[in-house]
Amino acid sequence: MIWLRKFFLLAVQQPTRWLLKTKCIPADISKELGIDINKPILYLLRTASATDQVALAEATKQFDMPKPMQKLDIGGLAQENCVFLERPQAVVRKTNKTTDVMNTFATLFQKHREDPDLDLQIVPVSVFWGRDPGKSNPGWTDLIADRASPSWLRKFFIVLFLGRDNFVVFSKAVSSRAMFDTHGTDSQLAQKLIRVARTHFLRKRQSFAGPRMLERQQTFNAVLGSETVKKAIADEAQSKKLTQAEAKQLARKYIEEIAADYREGLIRLADRLLTKLWNKIYSGIKVSHADKVRELAANGHEIIYVPCHRSHMDYLLLTYAIYHEGLVTPHIAAGINLNFWPLGGIFRRAGAFFLRRSFAGNKLYTAIFREYLEHLFNKGYSVKYYLEGGRSRTGRLLPPKTGMLAMTLQSMMKGINRPVSLVPVYIGYEHVMEVNSYLKELKGKDKQKESFFNIFSAIRKLRNYGTGFLNFGEPISLNQFLDKKVENWRETIDGEQDKKPAWLTPTVNSLANHVMCSINQATAISGMALVSTCILASKRKAMSEYELITALEHTLTLFRESPYSHLMTLPEGTPSEILAKTLSLEKFETHEDSFGKIVSLDKKSAIAQTYYRNNILHLFTIPALLAAGVLANKGMEKSQLLQLVDKLYPLLQKELFLYMTPEECTQYAEETLQKMKSIGLLVQKGRKVCAPEHTEKAFYSLWLINRTIQETLQRYALVLTLLDKENRIQRGVLERQSRQLAERLSSLHGISAPEFYDKNVLSTFINALKDNELIDASDEGLLQHSEQTSELQQLVISLISPDIAQSIERIQIKQ
Numbered sequence: 001m002i003w004l005r006k007f008f009l010l011a012v013q014q015p016t017r018w019l020l021k022t023k024c025i026p027a028d029i030s031k032e033l034g035i036d037i038n039k040p041i042l043y044l045l046r047t048a049s050a051t052d053q054v055a056l057a058e059a060t061k062q063f064d065m066p067k068p069m070q071k072l073d074i075g076g077l078a079q080e081n082c083v084f085l086e087r088p089q090a091v092v093r094k095t096n097k098t099t100d101v102m103n104t105f106a107t108l109f110q111k112h113r114e115d116p117d118l119d120l121q122i123v124p125v126s127v128f129w130g131r132d133p134g135k136s137n138p139g140w141t142d143l144i145a146d147r148a149s150p151s152w153l154r155k156f157f158i159v160l161f162l163g164r165d166n167f168v169v170f171s172k173a174v175s176s177r178a179m180f181d182t183h184g185t186d187s188q189l190a191q192k193l194i195r196v197a198r199t200h201f202l203r204k205r206q207s208f209a210g211p212r213m214l215e216r217q218q219t220f221n222a223v224l225g226s227e228t229v230k231k232a233i234a235d236e237a238q239s240k241k242l243t244q245a246e247a248k249q250l251a252r253k254y255i256e257e258i259a260a261d262y263r264e265g266l267i268r269l270a271d272r273l274l275t276k277l278w279n280k281i282y283s284g285i286k287v288s289h290a291d292k293v294r295e296l297a298a299n300g301h302e303i304i305y306v307p308c309h310r311s312h313m314d315y316l317l318l319t320y321a322i323y324h325e326g327l328v329t330p331h332i333a334a335g336i337n338l339n340f341w342p343l344g345g346i347f348r349r350a351g352a353f354f355l356r357r358s359f360a361g362n363k364l365y366t367a368i369f370r371e372y373l374e375h376l377f378n379k380g381y382s383v384k385y386y387l388e389g390g391r392s393r394t395g396r397l398l399p400p401k402t403g404m405l406a407m408t409l410q411s412m413m414k415g416i417n418r419p420v421s422l423v424p425v426y427i428g429y430e431h432v433m434e435v436n437s438y439l440k441e442l443k444g445k446d447k448q449k450e451s452f453f454n455i456f457s458a459i460r461k462l463r464n465y466g467t468g469f470l471n472f473g474e475p476i477s478l479n480q481f482l483d484k485k486v487e488n489w490r491e492t493i494d495g496e497q498d499k500k501p502a503w504l505t506p507t508v509n510s511l512a513n514h515v516m517c518s519i520n521q522a523t524a525i526s527g528m529a530l531v532s533t534c535i536l537a538s539k540r541k542a543m544s545e546y547e548l549i550t551a552l553e554h555t556l557t558l559f560r561e562s563p564y565s566h567l568m569t570l571p572e573g574t575p576s577e578i579l580a581k582t583l584s585l586e587k588f589e590t591h592e593d594s595f596g597k598i599v600s601l602d603k604k605s606a607i608a609q610t611y612y613r614n615n616i617l618h619l620f621t622i623p624a625l626l627a628a629g630v631l632a633n634k635g636m637e638k639s640q641l642l643q644l645v646d647k648l649y650p651l652l653q654k655e656l657f658l659y660m661t662p663e664e665c666t667q668y669a670e671e672t673l674q675k676m677k678s679i680g681l682l683v684q685k686g687r688k689v690c691a692p693e694h695t696e697k698a699f700y701s702l703w704l705i706n707r708t709i710q711e712t713l714q715r716y717a718l719v720l721t722l723l724d725k726e727n728r729i730q731r732g733v734l735e736r737q738s739r740q741l742a743e744r745l746s747s748l749h750g751i752s753a754p755e756f757y758d759k760n761v762l763s764t765f766i767n768a769l770k771d772n773e774l775i776d777a778s779d780e781g782l783l784q785h786s787e788q789t790s791e792l793q794q795l796v797i798s799l800i801s802p803d804i805a806q807s808i809e810r811i812q813i814k815q
Contacts, residue, residue: 016054019163024059025326026170032291033172035123037065040072041081042176044124046201047149048084048099051159052127056082059125059168075111075118079104085197089151105190112180119177124197126169126204130162131323132264133209165268169204169326207297210328211380216261223255223371224248232367247364254368257339260331260353267329270350274320281465285317288569289472289522290325293423296475297327300418302377304408305330305384307425308519309391309398310615311432313468318384318425319350321470331376333385333404359403373404374411377420387515393438394755395614397520397657399764400512409508410500412478422511424473424518428615430466430528430585435611442754466585469524471569476518481511517659520618522567527582529616530555530571532609535588535601536752537707542600547700549575554681554701562668562675564619565659606752614755617708618656621649622669623676624709627691627702628799630682635690638673645669647795651716654768655761681705711756713800714808718742719765720793721808723775728784731766738762741808748807 026032035041045052056068068082083104087097112118150158179193214222223229229251237247278285296303307318315332323329334352338344348354353376359366376383389401412420432438482489486503534551535541543551552575559570571578579599583590587609589600601609622645629636629644636644649665652658660668673689676682680698682689692698719738723729729737742757755761769775769789776786797805 012050013054013057016051016159016163017058019159020055020058020166021164022055022058022062022166022168023324024062024168024170025324026291026294029063029065029170033170035065035121035170035173037063039119039121040074041066041121041123041173042072042079043068043082044122044197045082045084045127046086046197048087049127049149049155051155053082055127055166055168056125059170072120074108074120075115077107077111079108085194085201086149088149088155091151091153101194102187102190105193106186108176109180109186109189112177113186119175121173122176122179122193123173124171124200124204126171126201126208128167128169128205128208129158130165130264130268131167131209131329133328134212135215165271167208167326169208171200171204203298203300206300206380207294207328208326210382213262213264214379216259219259219372219375220252220255222375223259223368224251226371229367229371232364236364251364251368254365255372257336258353258355258369258372259348260351261348262331262351263349266346266349267323267351271320271323274316277316278320278468282468283464283466285321285468285470286524286569287321287325287470287472288524289567290321290327292475293322293327293472294325296421296423301475302380302416302418302420303327303330303382303423304420305382305423305425306387306515306519307384307427309386309388310395310427310429311391311434313429313433314386314391314427315347315352317468317470318427328382330382330384333383335390370407370410373407374414374416377408377411377416380418387512391434391438393442394753394758395611396617396755396761397516399760400516402508402512405512405515406504406508409478409482409504409511413501420478422476422478422515424476424515424522426469426471426473426519426522426524428469428471428524428526428529430468430526430582430612431587432611433465435608438611439607439754442758464585466528466581467526469526469569471522471524471567473518473522473567476511476514478511481514482507485510513657516657520657521565521659523564523616523619524569525559525571525616525619526612527571527578528585528587529612531579531582531588531599532612533616533620533708534704535599536606536609536613537704540600541602541606541752542598544595545579545597545599548599549579550697551701551704552578554679554698555705557679558623558672558675558681559619561679562672564622564668568619603752607754610753610755613708614753618658620705620708621652621656621658622665622672623705624707625649625652626669626673626676626682627706628709628713630689630691631703631706632799635685635688637687638670638689641673641689642666642669644795647792650772651765651768652712654771655712655764676702710800710804711751711753713796714745714751714804715742715756715762716765717793717796717800717805718745718808719762720789720796723783723785723789724793726785728778728782730781731783734766734783735759735762745804745807749804 029035030037043056045056053068060067066081070081071078072081083101084099085101087099108120174193179189182189182192184192224233233244233247233251236242236250237244240247242250293303305318305322307314315334319329319332329351331351331353332347334347334354336354336356338347338352339354344354353372355369356365359369373383385404387400387402387405388398390398392398408420485507486492489501489503492501492503530552531548534548534555535543556570556575559568573581582588583599587605589602589605591598591600625645625648626641629641646662646666649658649662653660653665658665673682677684677689680692680696681702683692684690691702718741719734722738722741723734726734739757739759739762742762745751746756766775766783770777774786774788774792776784778784797808
């Protein structure tokens, strides 16, 4: 029987390889799964399929692992290194026959009794052909659906049509010695291992392909038939004086506008097209920390992706990365502006569901959308939405919109039968294709409406955009978050599922801020962002190549030795290699004289490059404050520097979404201070921490780090000075005058950053002053100057350059 199986395997091997394109998950099995390729490995597969073994053989080549169907010497017993739980179904009957795996494992554990040093790595391997989750109503496409150990005839069609969509998924190795040490007879241990393996393969399929898809009509019936929506329809009919039939028709119109129409076949086609697109426009896409999400999926969590929003490319890039990391492609919340012909229908079939910019005053639409979202959660579909509500025009994270998050919590409170986790996602690019249109919008031009013509024009202009970065952040368990924030929250919602608890709004606001901080915690530093930060910090937006490489070396060393977060990632290569790769993207001007190469930015390019600097600006906050304190005061004691950080951190935390608590920030500042001294950016002179001598190359690097926070401090000084001069002022007036003065200061001193006078940034700072009780409010609701704001004003002005401090004072006097 064994020889017949080997003959059949040889017969199908070459034809299968011609049809096969294997993707291995994860990409690094030793790091993520702890598999040691130098130790004996026993592969455990669900089905004794010849084509599955060919796929496994192709996968093992990529990792230099032992090939399947080789012999293992187990205590003198020659055992094949592949074992299977089931045989394929018969062509006629749908029953599966078991293999002799029970006897194989029982014999294996017997050998462990004889040899106390024997230990094998039992590696479960799942082989998938396509990603079809199946439908609730069977159809002809079930012929090529890879489910339930298909017969050889079905497998022929599966390989023929889905061979290019083959995935080999490795799981964590199980130590046979550790299994043996759990005690029991050989048969009991074998039964336990087989039972655990069956459960594992079932969960792996669910986490890979997702739940069965409902027909769209079934979704409509489920949403419109819920008690909440029925009540909303009745209320709509009564308030708008409509007949019941008219109200129902309106409700159906809403759900048709909202609901996705997911098609797995379109996802497979999109994968092929996007692979070609990425190869054309990106030199690579780097994905980090996907193992955290795979672990959630394996444990049966409802996963909600909450990425930052830089570009329309985000929709494609994140879904593409999720697909290739072996996770279920999510349903995506998209703005109704993207529902235009013909792409709206394509997006909808790719899993997009559409929402209006505002639900205000439309109770029926709100009820239907909320019920649809709850339906997705309850059926087990992963979901993706953007908390910022729109694309960032400045490169900074925008203040979060909390509507979707509130609906998520309310759905969870009504009862989702498994744990719910939010997954923050940082997305970064070395080139954002919309950056020029962003600059026009920041100057007052109206946002261009999305259309097929605009999308087509953008695609025609695509070129090499460098590298795309996608970092998954630390997952946030909603149950655990609520347990920490709201005491006995479950008791407050019993019997009142449709009512809004008093704690919901502040809790949602806190959760939204936590998500945004977690996104920044997982920042990917690109060469483009780092070089832009250095050039923009220089006095005339120009640096010699030597100065630039030196600054990159100091900055990278600091971030390696004192990282902002264990989730942040750094660019690969030496500073010279990083600079060369960045310059190849042709965003910087270079010219050479007799002394060497100079890298610079003209005025227009400098404004555009602030976008990439702002992606990573928050990482410089603590080093920049330390540098500013030392340079402004010609040295400070360690305790004074830490006190300076403590005073300003709460304001910066609000604006830049910094994840550390004040206590963690103090500890990080102390560590960073020590590292800056160890690499020569700071020096200890007696009790004072000082800058290196002006002749030292580290001095210029320290000065550049200080410059990264200067515009923020200048904006703070401007608002605080205006508040001091007016003494009492309406908030709207303060924001308006601050923006006008910031624009003037920008013109006088060549400040190129559009966010310097951005109303959202100014508003966030004023909110931070109020939240930290640094600003008083009169009985009439006016903001008024206080002793605390006066002290803060003096502190901030002491850290900025004297010429700008004088300009702020003069502008205010003239005003």
